[in-house]
Amino acid sequence: MTHVQICYRDDAPVTDATASFGDFVAGSNAAAVRIEPGEDVRALLSHLGQISLVEVNFPAFGDGRGFSSAQILREAGYTGELRATGDVLVDQLVFLRRCGFDSFAPDKPLNLDDVEAAMSFFPEFYQNTSDGVAAIWAKRHQVAS
Amino acid sequence: MYQYDKYDQAMVDARVAEFRDQVRRRLDGSLSEDEFKHLRLKNGLYLQLHAYMLRVAIPYGTLSSRQMHMLAHIARTYDKGYGHFTTRQNIQYNWINLEQTPDILAELATVEMHAIQTSGNCIRNISSDHFAGAAADEIADPRPWAELLRQWSTFHPEFQLLPRKFKIAVIASATDRAAMRLHDIGIELVKNANGVLGAKFFVGGGMGRTPMIAPCIREFVPAEELISYAEACLRVYNRYGRRDNKYKARIKILVHEIGAEEYTRQVEEEFAHMKTLGLNPPVAELARISGYFADPGFEQGLSDEIDRSDPDFAVWVDQNTHPHKTPGYASVTISLKPTGGIPGDATADQIDLMADLAERFAFDELRVTHTQNIVLAHVRKADLYAIWQQLDAAGLATANLDLISDMIACPGLDYCSLANARSIPVAQKISQRFADTGRQRDLGELKLKISGCINACGHHHAGHIGILGVDKKGVENFQLLLGGSAAEDVSIAKIVGPGFDEDGVVNAVETVTNVYLDARQDGERFVDTYRRIGMEPFKEALYG
Numbered sequence A: 001m002t003h004v005q006i007c008y009r010d011d012a013p014v015t016d017a018t019a020s021f022g023d024f025v026a027g028s029n030a031a032a033v034r035i036e037p038g039e040d041v042r043a044l045l046s047h048l049g050q051i052s053l054v055e056v057n058f059p060a061f062g063d064g065r066g067f068s069s070a071q072i073l074r075e076a077g078y079t080g081e082l083r084a085t086g087d088v089l090v091d092q093l094v095f096l097r098r099c100g101f102d103s104f105a106p107d108k109p110l111n112l113d114d115v116e117a118a119m120s121f122f123p124e125f126y127q128n129t130s131d132g133v134a135a136i137w138a139k140r141h142q143v144a145s
Numbered sequence B: 001m002y003q004y005d006k007y008d009q010a011m012v013d014a015r016v017a018e019f020r021d022q023v024r025r026r027l028d029g030s031l032s033e034d035e036f037k038h039l040r041l042k043n044g045l046y047l048q049l050h051a052y053m054l055r056v057a058i059p060y061g062t063l064s065s066r067q068m069h070m071l072a073h074i075a076r077t078y079d080k081g082y083g084h085f086t087t088r089q090n091i092q093y094n095w096i097n098l099e100q101t102p103d104i105l106a107e108l109a110t111v112e113m114h115a116i117q118t119s120g121n122c123i124r125n126i127s128s129d130h131f132a133g134a135a136a137d138e139i140a141d142p143r144p145w146a147e148l149l150r151q152w153s154t155f156h157p158e159f160q161l162l163p164r165k166f167k168i169a170v171i172a173s174a175t176d177r178a179a180m181r182l183h184d185i186g187i188e189l190v191k192n193a194n195g196v197l198g199a200k201f202f203v204g205g206g207m208g209r210t211p212m213i214a215p216c217i218r219e220f221v222p223a224e225e226l227i228s229y230a231e232a233c234l235r236v237y238n239r240y241g242r243r244d245n246k247y248k249a250r251i252k253i254l255v256h257e258i259g260a261e262e263y264t265r266q267v268e269e270e271f272a273h274m275k276t277l278g279l280n281p282p283v284a285e286l287a288r289i290s291g292y293f294a295d296p297g298f299e300q301g302l303s304d305e306i307d308r309s310d311p312d313f314a315v316w317v318d319q320n321t322h323p324h325k326t327p328g329y330a331s332v333t334i335s336l337k338p339t340g341g342i343p344g345d346a347t348a349d350q351i352d353l354m355a356d357l358a359e360r361f362a363f364d365e366l367r368v369t370h371t372q373n374i375v376l377a378h379v380r381k382a383d384l385y386a387i388w389q390q391l392d393a394a395g396l397a398t399a400n401l402d403l404i405s406d407m408i409a410c411p412g413l414d415y416c417s418l419a420n421a422r423s424i425p426v427a428q429k430i431s432q433r434f435a436d437t438g439r440q441r442d443l444g445e446l447k448l449k450i451s452g453c454i455n456a457c458g459h460h461h462a463g464h465i466g467i468l469g470v471d472k473k474g475v476e477n478f479q480l481l482l483g484g485s486a487a488e489d490v491s492i493a494k495i496v497g498p499g500f501d502e503d504g505v506v507n508a509v510e511t512v513t514n515v516y517l518d519a520r521q522d523g524e525r526f527v528d529t530y531r532r533i534g535m536e537p538f539k540e541a542l543y544g
Helices: A021-025 A041-050 A065-075 A090-098 A112-120 A136-141 B006-027 B033-041 B065-078 B098-109 B143-153 B223-240 B251-258 B260-274 B283-291 B311-320 B348-361 B381-393 B423-433 B437-443 B502-519 B526-533 B536-543
Strands: A032-035 A053-058 A081-086 A103-106 B045-047 B052-056 B062-064 B082-085 B091-096 B168-171 B185-191 B197-203 B216-222 B321-323 B329-334 B345-347 B365-368 B374-380 B448-451 B465-472 B475-482
Touching (some): A021 A041, A041 A065, A065 A081, A065 A090, A065 B223, A136 B283, B006 B098, B033 B045, B062 B065, B065 B082, B065 B091, B065 B098, B065 B365, B082 B348, B143 B168, B143 B283, B216 B223, B216 B260, B223 B260, B223 B283, B251 B260, B311 B321, B311 B329, B311 B437, B345 B348, B348 B374, B374 B381, B423 B465, B423 B502, B437 B502, B475 B502, B502 B526, B502 B536, B526 B536
Parallel strands (some): A032 A053, A053 A081, A081 A103, B448 B465
Antiparallel strands (some): B052 B091, B082 B345, B185 B197, B197 B216, B321 B329, B365 B374
């Protein structure tokens, strides 16, 4: 399996080997699946009950499709492990977390001091996302977001 | 105008700390230039031909005197004493040291300013009508909507690494002063049959290598669903915009390739899902923001009389003031296009003066226009002469708004690492050729726009006359285009024929204006005559 360097989950990282997206949608009963940019994550939504790990690969950090993939999974109620792999950089972590990623297996290990700093700069956020953190507008108007 | 609360302030303060840490990691070598490049661009910091360039955001082009003074201070302290106002209503500094950038950001944060997302493949500064809140023809002030979108787009986690940059404009009148339909998303505020305000969405416009006019994809988005609809537009683009070729990565290519109808269908499908997710702020949030844009205390019953006994002043009044919704007031455009000058440049002293004038005469507020001028939106007509005298003494009273010398020009090869040709000398020579105000006024409204390469930062596609600098076997060459417009009569200019050298293109501009003068009928602008008589007479005069 890929090496999980950082995990924000209470449970341990899933150790199952991941099925490719192609194999999974062809009818695999795997509990772990790996998706690449350009693969339509919505094809997984009718199988969420059987999945405990989705690995979203970032072959190059500049390709942001994986952020939408993660959001779509979380919006659909997926609560299993959502792991970012590949070219994962410290300065993307706060955005990846907000999109629902809760474990990270970067190709190049991150400096944990830098990670801690990066995760602590921003106290609040403007948007409501699937991470459950109340948006600034919700705090301003004391409404649920 | 909008004022930060503790949340907004915490956001820009956090950004300063984050960027300071990123610069530290670059300087100690833990970030490679390649890794850092993407981070510095997210903060508007480019590495240009000679130095770093910093682009500071001016949301929807509105700023206070205090903020304007800060821009002067930065020009003086960290640059060479001047700044360049841009077509996204921002300001750029051309001679910046990397090490000092965190301090500049810290200074900006003290006056509620930042450089967040002024570059990079993310949602950029949101632009708007520079006469917002003042124009007699608007149905509402578009800026509260722009501010709502600014906050939504700031550090939006899903849209930090889009296929390409993304530009949004918001207007609220039938007259388009913001090139709205040449944006990735153009929003026009409209009222529905019940008189309720909403947003008409145009998606997939842009300039660059492949100019496109944005089609309307939805006639009416209610205020309370604005954010979820914008989010749906962006998600479809983030997922399906092309990433194999950066020149085909803008949303206009996606919309063009799959068709506006199919793009719209996908957006609507996504929107149906998104509006159930609680993404939209309550209407009270738009109301809260709108409160900051309430009219200042305009005096009632003021006279519209202006003493026109000074002829130079009278010309400036006729050319550079715009009708205001309140009797006795006008909007003033301060031209940053003096004869022989660099379009959009202003010295620190000039910036300070404009800030002082705004504080004294214009309710403490200034605007940057996408045509690279400065506006004092709310001025008593009785104060115009005093303002003009001070502007005139500072070289800021050029009476050329919307005339041929009021041109847009990109920085070109004098600064920009992408450019093929120098735009500035061409702009300077044209403004010198047409220096006579009477001659310019006889030519009437004429939008001339110059880009130093096909990326079109100088909006040449949208010029009544456009000039495009190219590299022809190592020699600068300039193509002439005719018939574009960025206004409500939006159109894309066409190339006339073979290009010219620098002096040749200046002559060519004069030639086409002569064709116009000979052919025009009553009340026709240059572009109207071109549309009526077509390209041939111009071609004949140039190459015949």
